[in-house]
Amino acid sequence: MTESTLKTVTLDLPVTTEDLSKLEIGTIVYLNGRVFTAREGVYKRVVEDGQKLPADLGSVNFHCSPAAAIEADGTLNVGAVTATASFRFAKWLDGWFKISGCNVIIGKGGMTSEIYRQSFVPNNAVYLTTVGYGTGALLGRGIETVVAAHWVEDLGLAQAIWVFDCKNFGPFLVEGDLQGNSLFERENAKIAGNIEKLYEGTKSATLRRYGETDDKTDEVI
Amino acid sequence: MIPISDIQTTAETLMAKAAIEIPDDYLGGLEKLADTESGELSAFVIRAMLDNYKAAEEDRRAMCGDTGTPRWYVKYGNDARIEGGPAALEGALRRATANATHNVPLRPNRVHPLWRTDHDNNVGINAPEIEYTFNPDGDWVDLITVHKGGLFGSDYRMLFPGDGIDGIKRFFLDTCVAFGKRGLACQPAIVGVGLGGSKDASMVLGKQAACLRTVGSKHPDPKVAALEEELRLLGNSIGMGAMGFMGSSMVVDCNIELGYCHTGGMPMSVHMFCLSSRRAVARIYADGRAEFRTDPEWFTDYSRRPTVEWAAEGAPQTEAAE
Numbered sequence: 001m002t003e004s005t006l007k008t009v010t011l012d013l014p015v016t017t018e019d020l021s022k023l024e025i026g027t028i029v030y031l032n033g034r035v036f037t038a039r040e041g042v043y044k045r046v047v048e049d050g051q052k053l054p055a056d057l058g059s060v061n062f063h064c065s066p067a068a069a070i071e072a073d074g075t076l077n078v079g080a081v082t083a084t085a086s087f088r089f090a091k092w093l094d095g096w097f098k099i100s101g102c103n104v105i106i107g108k109g110g111m112t113s114e115i116y117r118q119s120f121v122p123n124n125a126v127y128l129t130t131v132g133y134g135t136g137a138l139l140g141r142g143i144e145t146v147v148a149a150h151w152v153e154d155l156g157l158a159q160a161i162w163v164f165d166c167k168n169f170g171p172f173l174v175e176g177d178l179q180g181n182s183l184f185e186r187e188n189a190k191i192a193g194n195i196e197k198l199y200e201g202t203k204s205a206t207l208r209r210y211g212e213t214d215d216k217t218d219e220v221i
Numbered sequence: 222m223i224p225i226s227d228i229q230t231t232a233e234t235l236m237a238k239a240a241i242e243i244p245d246d247y248l249g250g251l252e253k254l255a256d257t258e259s260g261e262l263s264a265f266v267i268r269a270m271l272d273n274y275k276a277a278e279e280d281r282r283a284m285c286g287d288t289g290t291p292r293w294y295v296k297y298g299n300d301a302r303i304e305g306g307p308a309a310l311e312g313a314l315r316r317a318t319a320n321a322t323h324n325v326p327l328r329p330n331r332v333h334p335l336w337r338t339d340h341d342n343n344v345g346i347n348a349p350e351i352e353y354t355f356n357p358d359g360d361w362v363d364l365i366t367v368h369k370g371g372l373f374g375s376d377y378r379m380l381f382p383g384d385g386i387d388g389i390k391r392f393f394l395d396t397c398v399a400f401g402k403r404g405l406a407c408q409p410a411i412v413g414v415g416l417g418g419s420k421d422a423s424m425v426l427g428k429q430a431a432c433l434r435t436v437g438s439k440h441p442d443p444k445v446a447a448l449e450e451e452l453r454l455l456g457n458s459i460g461m462g463a464m465g466f467m468g469s470s471m472v473v474d475c476n477i478e479l480g481y482c483h484t485g486g487m488p489m490s491v492h493m494f495c496l497s498s499r500r501a502v503a504r505i506y507a508d509g510r511a512e513f514r515t516d517p518e519w520f521t522d523y524s525r526r527p528t529v530e531w532a533a534e535g536a537p538q539t540e541a542a543e
């Protein structure tokens with residue numbers, strides 16, 4: 001294993017556009033401050049049905065359902081937290097940024113640079129990806145206080161809004177920057193040539209699949 | 222007679238162990254990959270995961286926030302008797318799943334596929350799945366829980382004899398590349414391949430090959446073992462590491478399991494057991510005593526027997542390539 005030349009930054013939340021403009025794809029990020037979870041259940045309610053968001057959520061939206069329980073006395077017990085795949089939420093994001101005022105999305109797998117340019121760039125927002133993606137215990141450690149859990153009754157533990165105050169919350173990697181560049185797309189492009197070579201001379205399966213492509217630069221998201 | 226209360230307490234312990242403790246064989250395999258990974262980002266991801274396993278054990282918290290879909294595998298010794306019978310056993314496993322979901326805590330992942338009803342306990346219609354196998358002797362029962370993650374990383378394809386070994390390699394590559402990009406499969410993974418059977422059997426065998434065989438284990442047929450090794454190296458030569466970043470760490474190990482199939486076909490499935498390869502095993506004896514381990518020992522000469530009758534001990538019991 002070689003020594004790493006990767007850059008690491010720690011950001012205090014909430015973060016300004018100016019701070020975000022300094023982030024380059026591939027930079028390691030840790031966060032101090034308030035983070036909240038919201039995914040499709042919340043997006044549908046807020047963006048489609050126009051429900052008002054609870055106050056004091058902060059401006060960092062984590063695509064996450066925590067491994068958590070609510071005790072009989074109301075205590076919020078959060079163990080591990082891991083992101084869930086973000087590409088499924090793309091259609092709500094433009095509306096969501098405008099309503100929530102968020103400028104950082106944390107998730108799994110990123111989105112396409114096309115979506116970054118359409119929805120993130122105009123709203124001065126960046127995308128941070130979790131690492132692994134299984135670093136649930138490390139991220140759980142970064143949560144100092146579980147501030148609240150909203151909408152648990154209607155949405156269930158997994159889809160509810162969980163509000164965390166965090167210290168050294170991470171690691172994350174900058175996947176989508178303020179220009180709309182994607183780290184994953186950069187890496188895919190680096191690997192593409194080798195994949196082409198690996199497939200050279202192999203023949204497609206006897207029974208094709210409907211709609212199947214032979215373009216190895218294609219993605220499933 | 223195995224007391225049912227021992228089944229339930231052991232099952233609850235297993236749920237926590239699986240969620241928190243990364244099995245040694247997987248950890249060893251990942252550390253080996255870490256030593257050879259030259260991709261900077263991929264190496265960083267693997268180091269973070271190694272830190273994560275430590276944090277999980279120190280804090281006794283789940284290693285991954287996504288519990289996957291917890292399920293059970295049960296192996297009965299031929300002479301095992303459980304207090305209350307198989308229905309009591311299933312009840313105990315369902316209760317243990319629900320209790321551990323609250324107590325560890327684990328994420329309540331299981332919902333109704335249409336109405337999205339969530340019981341917040343990982344129990345519902347046909348959940349957790351419970352699969353069985355049998356051993357020709359023994360008065361014990363093995364309980365195995367697997368918390369396999371992943372909406373991504375499994376695929377099935379009907380290949381034909383004419384597709385040959387090349388067709389198998391190509392579909393293996395297809396699956397690794399498709400779900401390896403952006404690290405959707407949370408690789409490096411234990412990749413299980415199911416070959417043969419009918420469509421459902423091929424899927425079941427491939428999943429069991431990923432989840433119920435350890436890193437470093439080999440198929441008893443030397444030619445199949447050689448193919449396992451070839452596929453492992455092939456996956457690591459894609460140029461893709463953890464999270465789909467440039468690198469060489471895609472496959473921690475590749476395990477193949479086989480079943481006889483229709484003469485015209487060669488069904489194949491691929492499954493990836495992720496960076497949180499969670500499994501825990503206990504053997505419970507007639508007096509209720511439990512012994513914990515991480516190797517499920519699910520596949521045996523008996524379970525792979527090719528003949529009509531189960532041959533006596535000492536006879537050749539597996540079928541090698543002709």
Ligand code: SF4
Nearest residue numbers: 134285370407495497
């Ligand atoms: S695939 Fe595995 S490591 Fe990744 S989020 Fe799911 S359970 Fe965690």
